[in-house]
Amino acid sequence: MAITSANQLELLQTAEAVAREKLIDPGLVVEAMEESLARAAKSRYGAEMDIRVDIDRKTGRATFTRVRTVVADEELENYQAEMTVAQAKDYLENPQVGDTYSEEVPPVELGRIAAQSAKQVILQRVREAERERQYEEFKDRAGTIVNATVKREEYGNLVVELPGAGEAVLRRNEKIGREAYRPNDRIRCYVKDVRREVRGPQIFLSRTDPQFMAELFKMEVPEIYEGIIEIKAVARDPGSRAKIAVISHDGSIDPVGACVGMRGSRVQAVVGELQGEKIDIIPWNEDMPTFLVNALQPAEVSKVVFDEDAERIEVVVPEEQLSLAIGRRGQNVRLASQLTGLDIDIMTEEEESKRRQAEFEQRTKLFVDALDLDEFFAQLLVSEGFTNLDEVAYVDLDELLVIDGVDDDTAAELQARARDHIEAQNKAALDKARELGAEDSLISFPGLTPQMVEALAKDDVKTLEDFATCADWELAGGWTNVDGQRVKDDGVLEPFDVSLEEAQEMVMTARVSLGWVDPDELLGEETAEDDAEEESEGA
Structure with a gap:
């Protein structure tokens, strides 16, 4: 097949058609054609030759050119594509190392094998350009929602088609449990990750990711889209229940009410998309104990004890509220823990009372044994907030004098006994350490x-x-x-x-x-x- 004037224009028409079909730049297709023709020419003239092809973007005329590069004498290796400065004087005026000399060569006849090879080169370059376009288009869409069409199911994973982006994968563990789809079903998914891989861009979708629900609320609630209301945290048990914490940056707008909508229209739209997943909308609060009380709704909380260093929080609830606070299979407390980022211990008022009583008895026994006090007097110390011997030994004397029945002499005697006991403990500890x-x-x-x-x-x-x-x-x-x-x-x-x-x-x-x-x-x-x-x- 020779490239004659009759089919020169067909090159450009083919490039335009392929580019239009694959949504890529026509110039990339023409470059692929130039590369394929250059390879075919090398098989005809010799693989060691530097043959280049240029296709005119207007007429479609293909020009075949042999290029030779000027190199230093000691660097001459390829006589077909290189020449020395002395040899170049026959073709160039005042040649320098690095200069090139080009001469046009006759176009080649493409045999069956050469034509097939050229076709493969063009297809490969077109596929690469298409993959690069898909990746560039979708790399910035991670974290957004897309509409897709189900193509097939493979071992529980859904392969879906995205408009203009080829295929994407919705893995089995990213589907909401009871969902089932058939080919050609429409599906809405969250773009979780986009990776550039050898076989092309891999787009991974999700319907269980907490941010999927956040993006759905952003679509349904204009105040979230405009930034008036902010979603601070999301926790989900996909297909069953979820909690979402919101805060309003405008004092006149109720964040919970705005997300619920008139007669629940906004939240119901999200629930419908998530296959009936129950959603608790919770007001965010910077005070962590207050936020946790909100997060444990609908359970009522009696008391909260927050340990910032351990990032743990203890919650006391009435006996009748315990099962509600924990939830079915621990769901309520688990979601609240995900929402706050804290480990939560839930106990009843009776359990907390028993624990406090045990601590009270333990401290009372400490003061009875260490300070040689009667139980009543030791209980007075504990009731006043003293928890260890150091506090008794080194506290300001006035804090002991506020206890009923304690005068200056009694307070001094208490501190003396506490210090003596501490010194005895220190000596025993040092002796043991040296031992x-x-x-x-x-x-x-x-x-x-x-x-x-x-x-x-x-x-x-x-x-x-x-x-x-x-x-x-x-x-x-x-x-x-x-x-x-x-x-x-x-x-x-x-x-x-x-x-x-x-x-x-x-x-x-x-x-x-x-x-x-x-x-x-x-x-x-x-x-x-x-x-x-x-x-x-x-x-």
């Missing part, structure tokens, strides 16, 4: 009490060097996420209420004292961090 092998470098380290040294020695931390190699979480404890679950890491000094920041400071002080860390460098790092924080706040 376990604790060295004076660790015992005399500032910030460590004798009881802490004993605990460290029992954990085989016996020298200042051992202490300096500890991680802060090994001392203070912490929480680790394992397979999506928060797991408690117990710290050696955690029973002594040592915070993560305090542990970090002690370890760093130990490293400085041992000469492992230059204090000037440490100061420089802290200054840089402070500057970065100030810049961030300023921004």
